[in-house]
Amino acid sequence: MKKYISVKKPLKIILDIIYWMCVIVIILSIPYALILVIDRPSGLPYLSIKDIIITLIEIITYSLILHELRKIMGRIIKTTPFSLENVSGFRKMSMYITFAGGVDFINSVLNKNFNILRFDSAGPIRIDIISFLILAGTVLVIAEVLEKAIKIKDENDFTI
Numbered sequence: 001m002k003k004y005i006s007v008k009k010p011l012k013i014i015l016d017i018i019y020w021m022c023v024i025v026i027i028l029s030i031p032y033a034l035i036l037v038i039d040r041p042s043g044l045p046y047l048s049i050k051d052i053i054i055t056l057i058e059i060i061t062y063s064l065i066l067h068e069l070r071k072i073m074g075r076i077i078k079t080t081p082f083s084l085e086n087v088s089g090f091r092k093m094s095m096y097i098t099f100a101g102g103v104d105f106i107n108s109v110l111n112k113n114f115n116i117l118r119f120d121s122a123g124p125i126r127i128d129i130i131s132f133l134i135l136a137g138t139v140l141v142i143a144e145v146l147e148k149a150i151k152i153k154d155e156n157d158f159t160i
Contacts, residue, residue, distance in 0.1 A: 015066060094140040098136040
C-alpha cells in the first residue's frame with residue numbers, strides 16, 4: 001500500500017508565517033505612516049496619505065483572509081473539515097476578497113490607471129477587479145458546496 005504524504009501541516013506552517021509577517025508589517029507600518037503624515041522627513045520617498053491608507057487597508061484585508069484560511073486549515077488538520085465554522089470561514093474569506101478587489105478598484109480609479117483588461121511590461125495580461133471577483137465567487141461556491149455536503153451528511157446520519 002502506497003503511503004501519501006500530507007501537505008496540510010506544512011501548508012498551515014507557511015500560512016502562519018505569512019500571516020505573522022503581515023501582522024508585523026501592520027504593526028511597524030502604522031508608526032512609519034504617522035511619521036510620514038505628520039512630519040515628512042527629507043530623503044524619504046514621497047507617499048501620499050491616500051497611498052498609505054490604501055496600503056494599510058489592503059494589508060489588513062489580506063491578513064483577515066489569511067486568518068480565516070489558517071483557522072480553516074487548523075480545523076482540517078483536526079479532522080473536522082465538514083463543519084459550519086468552515087462554511088462561515090469561507091463566506092468571510094469571500095467577503096474579504098471582494099472587499100480587497102473593491103479597494104484595488106478604488107486605488108486604480110484614484111491613480112487614473114484603471115483598465116478592465118490591460119497589457120503591460122509586468123506580464124502579458126493583467127486583470128484587476130475581475131480576478132478578485134472570480135476568486136471571491138469560487139470561494140463562495142466552495143462554501144455553498146460545503147454547506148450542502150454538511151446538510152446531506154446530517155440527513156444521512158439521521159437515516160441510519
